[in-house]
Amino acid sequence: MEKLKIAIQKSGRLSEKSMKLFEECGISMNNGKRKLVATSPDFPVEWLFLRDDDIPQYVYDGVADIGIVGENEVAEKDYNINIVEKLGFARCRMSLAVPKEYEYSGIDWFDGKKVATSYPRILENYFSEKGVRAEIHQISGSVEISPAIGLADGIFDIVSSGSTLISNGLKEVETVMNSEAVIIGREGLNEAKQAVLEKLLFRINAAQKSRKNKYVVLNAPNNRLDEIIEMIPGMKSPTVMSLADEGWSSVHSVLKEDEFWEVIDALKSKGAQGILVIPVEKMIV
Numbered sequence: 230m231e232k233l234k235i236a237i238q239k240s241g242r243l244s245e246k247s248m249k250l251f252e253e254c255g256i257s258m259n260n261g262k263r264k265l266v267a268t269s270p271d272f273p274v275e276w277l278f279l280r281d282d283d284i285p286q287y288v289y290d291g292v293a294d295i296g297i298v299g300e301n302e303v304a305e306k307d308y309n310i311n312i313v314e315k316l317g318f319a320r321c322r323m324s325l326a327v328p329k330e331y332e333y334s335g336i337d338w339f340d341g342k343k344v345a346t347s348y349p350r351i352l353e354n355y356f357s358e359k360g361v362r363a364e365i366h367q368i369s370g371s372v373e374i375s376p377a378i379g380l381a382d383g384i385f386d387i388v389s390s391g392s393t394l395i396s397n398g399l400k401e402v403e404t405v406m407n408s409e410a411v412i413i414g415r416e417g418l419n420e421a422k423q424a425v426l427e428k429l430l431f432r433i434n435a436a437q438k439s440r441k442n443k444y445v446v447l448n449a450p451n452n453r454l455d456e457i458i459e460m461i462p463g464m465k466s467p468t469v470m471s472l473a474d475e476g477w478s479s480v481h482s483v484l485k486e487d488e489f490w491e492v493i494d495a496l497k498s499k500g501a502q503g504i505l506v507i508p509v510e511k512m513i514v
């Protein structure tokens with residue numbers, strides 16, 4: 230079977246989680262990251278290990294069929310490629326920051342200023358959208374120190390917790406875009422590769438859903454059973470079994486992570502007891 234070629238970051242913030250994603254999908258890797266290329270004994274894929282900046286181009290050129298990269302790199306490179314799936318990790322934002330002692334009045338502040346960044350294209354588009362004329366100074370790393378060394382008035386860079394900004398005496402003043410890891414792909418994969426991609430996406434979805442859901446087991450007094458069942462409808466409907474202790478039932482269901490605490494509190498108030506919460510490994514709906 231023809232192999233789907235997947236570009237992933239060789240080493241950096243995306244690489245470990247990218248590899249883990251395939252592991253969660255039951256796809257193992259033959260030879261490790263030390264090589265440029267790896268294959269799988271159990272799935273028709275081949276991985277190419279690259280610098281993340283190069284991944285959009287490799288996908289666009291067809292050297293790889295799909296790739297895993299941050300949305301920020303996709304936006305910066307601006308090739309005609311598709312975002313096939315959002316992956317929910319490596320979340321960050323792209324923001325403008327200025328030295329904290331400056332009085333920042335709004336985006337016009339940047340008029341006539343010098344801004345250092347590794348992402349000139351995203352910034353240029355943003356400034357032109359806002360009608361700001363600033364000088365963009367492209368540098369490849371350590372952007373955050375440029376105001377302190379007199380290279381620029383402000384910076385445009387990746388922010389996650391904001392601690393790097395704070396430790397460099399900067400404050401975040403505008404968020405330009407949010408970013409997370411995504412699968413990118415190009416148009417026109419042949420039928421065989423498209424089929425492999427769909428199979429892969431199916432598994433990724435199952436793994437992602439499982440992460441967002443918990444399996445709950447609890448004991449419910451029979452006289453409140455209907456109310457309790459209504460609160461945890463699960464995938465189709467919950468499983469209810471009688472306990473040896475008359476008047477009580479065991480209820481099994483699936484619960485979404487983001488509703489979790491609220492529902493658990495409500496269940497307790499309805500008399501549910503012995504609530505067990507178990508991680509779900511895979512979820513096929």
Ligand code: ATP
Nearest residue numbers: 238241242243280281282299301319320321387389
């Ligand atoms: P490479 O050597 O492959 O070019 P890099 O140094 O450019 O790597 P990394 O620092 O590994 O890149 O970051 C890769 C991606 O991870 C970024 O493009 C961004 O999408 C995301 N990212 C970067 N910093 C953070 C952060 N602090 N928190 C979350 N995600 C981040």
Ligand code: MG
Nearest residue numbers: 280281282283
């Ligand atoms: Mg890079």
